[in-house]
Amino acid sequence: MFGQGLMKGLAITMRHALGRPVTELYPYEHKNPPANSRTFLAMHVLETGESACRACNTCVVGCPDHVLKLVRNPDDNRHALEFVVNSGRCCFCGLCVENCPYESLYFTQEYERATDDKDALIYHLVHEGHPTHAGEVTKP
Numbered sequence: 001m002f003g004q005g006l007m008k009g010l011a012i013t014m015r016h017a018l019g020r021p022v023t024e025l026y027p028y029e030h031k032n033p034p035a036n037s038r039t040f041l042a043m044h045v046l047e048t049g050e051s052a053c054r055a056c057n058t059c060v061v062g063c064p065d066h067v068l069k070l071v072r073n074p075d076d077n078r079h080a081l082e083f084v085v086n087s088g089r090c091c092f093c094g095l096c097v098e099n100c101p102y103e104s105l106y107f108t109q110e111y112e113r114a115t116d117d118k119d120a121l122i123y124h125l126v127h128e129g130h131p132t133h134a135g136e137v138t139k140p
Contacts, residue, residue, distance in 0.1 A: 039110060
């Protein structure tokens with residue numbers, strides 16, 4: 001029959017137009033993202049207060065977008081002096097977290113990082129050999 005596709009399309013449109021709204025009141029109501037969401041890269045901190053990163057460079061090599069920068073400590077090659085993430089270029093594939101043999105990287109549930117300044121999307125997980133955030137504490 002002629003116009004059958006048009007009638008199906010209009011029926012779907014009317015069903016959505018007369019149905020319950022799906023709008024969220026975002027600034028006032030926060031929804032928790034799923035547990036496996038990839039939102040913000042962070043690093044575990046050892047009980048001693050140092051970062052869990054052992055500067056093996058596996059995460060940097062495995063990153064397809066080249067958003068990670070690792071500088072090793074010249075005195076001790078097993079400790080990171082700088083660990084920088086450019087989240088503005090990151091595709092959040094999770095390969096850095098999967099490839100880390102020490103499980104020092106993880107994704108948090110934090111998603112409110114919107115900004116109009118692209119320099120604010122570059123952050124340090126380790127700066128001058130010390131972690132720059134309060135990550136989850138793990139045993140060495």
